[in-house]
Amino acid sequence: MSTLNRTADTATPPVRLVHLGLGAFHRAHQVWYTQQAEADPATPQWGYASFTGRSRGAADLLKSQDGLFTLVTRSGAGDDFEVISSLVDPAYADDTAHMVELLARPEVAVVTLTVTEAGYHLAEDGTLLHDADVTADLAALKDAVADPTGFTGTLRTAAGKIVLGLAARRAAGAGGLAVMSCDNVADNGPLTRGSVCGFARELDADLADWIEQEVTFPSTSIDRITPATDDSLIADVKAATGVDDSSPVVTEPFASWVIEGEFPAGRPDWEKAGVEFVDEIEEFERRKLWLLNGSHSLMAYYAQLRGHATVAEAIGDAEVRARVEALWDEAANHLQAPELKVPEYRASLTERFENPRIRHNLVQIATDGGTKQRMRAVPIMKAELAEGRDGAAAAFSIAAWIAYLLREGATQEIKDTRAEELARARSAADPVRSLIAALDEELAGTESAVALIRSQVESIQR
Structure with missing residues (x-):
């Protein structure tokens, strides 16, 4: 050799x-x-x-x-x-x-x-x-x-x-x-x-x-x-x-x-x-953060709670795939520039996620959720709320993160650069609202948004 x-x-x-x-x-x-x-x-x-x-x-x-x-x-x-x-x-x-x-x-x-x-x-x-x-x-x-x-x-x-x-x-x-x-x-x-x-x-x-x-x-x-x-x-x-x-x-x-x-x-x-x-990169950044990274975070928490270990396993679960598609639908409402080619990008993501020989571990993606979710799921939900919709798919991603932190036996150290802050929120009298506030204070002050996320956390926990 x-x-x-x-x-x-x-x-x-x-x-x-x-x-x-x-x-x-x-x-x-x-x-x-x-x-x-x-x-x-x-x-x-x-x-x-x-x-x-x-x-x-x-x-x-x-x-x-x-x-x-x-x-x-x-x-x-x-x-x-x-x-x-x-x-x-x-x-x-x-x-x-x-x-x-x-x-x-x-x-x-x-x-x-x-x-x-x-x-x-x-x-x-x-x-x-x-x-x-x-x-x-x-x-x-x-x-x-x-x-x-x-x-x-x-x-x-x-x-x-x-x-x-x-x-x-x-x-x-x-x-x-x-x-x-x-x-x-x-x-x-x-x-x-x-x-x-x-x-x-x-x-x-x-x-x-x-x-x-x-x-x-x-x-x-x-x-x-x-x-x-x-x-x-x-x-x-x-x-x-x-x-x-x-x-x-x-x-x-x-x-x-x-x-x-x-x-x-x-x-x-x-x-x-x-x-x-390009002359203007903002829309390309949003496409990547909301579609690729956003679905990664959703799968990292929700699919792990359903017993999956990798992205390929997660996207092969019909329930997880449906949640990913719903999140993409909401994000696409705010990614309208033709040069973004959102339908083609979504198709390429599905193909990439299904690659059976790339073992992309969900636990690896799940680190630093306190930072990632405020850049990925929160902006989609707030954009939907601003247009009079409830942002339920993005809310579900936030709920999956919260349910993951509150899961039974989840008393171990939180793998996050904001671990101490999140640990305090997890131990608060109302951990759901406190964890939402750790992502976005404005969202935590919107009662309808908190109620929606809370109901989804409870649904995931059943």
């Missing part, structure tokens, strides 16, 4: 992209798209330096393989195996000095992020949230932005790291670049701008002005189902290719990336790989 390592013949691109949040999705999406976009695969021009979250494990595995990994594209027809080489530098989250050095290079053109919504540390009004991580980073950076290359500490937040790197870039006269979120959150461009600029504004007004003038924050809508890697995937790669790969990634054939925004220092020719550049 051979191992994955670069040789003298391996085409290795220069690092021109930096990513925060090294994980399976990043590798199956942004890294894969970048490799597909190369004009000449023999002389690639765009390589990624990708930094882990808080764990060093992913970087350790990939460093042992020089950043190479196998992407397994899995469909009902079989598996395709592709070695991805655009990830050049798997790096540790705590190596802030390395990130600063990279961002100061003029050839580095784009920073991408997959850090989850909580990683932006913003309050609901869009202002910087002064939690423990932000407070610690602001204190650590108080003097460091004046001499960014001399910083030797560690930082906890993505915004803090980016601001320090941008301070070094400004000092080096390297010009602007693009900072682009690839997280499943609405308005992720403005969200990223608010986090980075809000952080910079508290440290150095001149630096904040420079960032606002020179740095862009494109918005994106991203889509590709990427289950977690397990030992069976490693064994499958070894059996099929004869290669020992300690860190392969499995994904579905479908992939989508829609981008709105400018790139002042250039970018890969991602459109060559199928990326769609």
Whole structure:
């Protein structure tokens, strides 16, 4: 058996992209798209330096393989195996000095992020949230932005790291670049701008002005189902290719990336790989969040309560499928632009969900429901209420989440970045109303909406 390592013949691109949040999705999406976009695969021009979250494990595995990994594209027809080489530098989250050095290079053109919504540390009004991580980073950076290359500490937040790197870039006269979120959150461009600029504004007004003038924050809508890697995937790669790969990634054939925004220092020719550049991304974001992510959340809670473990099992249950279709019907009422091609998108989702060889675990999707449902089900219900309808299908999704948290024996730790808040709501005198309020105060104050959700919770619990 051979191992994955670069040789003298391996085409290795220069690092021109930096990513925060090294994980399976990043590798199956942004890294894969970048490799597909190369004009000449023999002389690639765009390589990624990708930094882990808080764990060093992913970087350790990939460093042992020089950043190479196998992407397994899995469909009902079989598996395709592709070695991805655009990830050049798997790096540790705590190596802030390395990130600063990279961002100061003029050839580095784009920073991408997959850090989850909580990683932006913003309050609901869009202002910087002064939690423990932000407070610690602001204190650590108080003097460091004046001499960014001399910083030797560690930082906890993505915004803090980016601001320090941008301070070094400004000092080096390297010009602007693009900072682009690839997280499943609405308005992720403005969200990223608010986090980075809000952080910079508290440290150095001149630096904040420079960032606002020179740095862009494109918005994106991203889509590709990427289950977690397990030992069976490693064994499958070894059996099929004869290669020992300690860190392969499995994904579905479908992939989508829609981008709105400018790139002042250039970018890969991602459109060559199928990326769609648009003038207005908001409707595409809603289509993805409400149809794909919204149905994922509904299935994550309701289908688990019905004894299912995966998306494929869930969509094969006629009752679950009917609930998904009803949610899609409500969402479609507010996705009317012809270019969204909603009927075709729905058909593609059904086909993807039915893929028997992608084991997309519902328990994985169910994490962080307190954040996800307020972006997925709540906006659909409120849009329906605004047009005089009851939003029953979206209400059912909210009810399924509540019933999941209140299920018998559900006294274990809540897997959510808002776990403490949700635990208090679950223990309140009226847990249904309190959990609705954790998603949306206005909805919790609408008696007809609360009554509808309450009745559906009771129906699910029978």
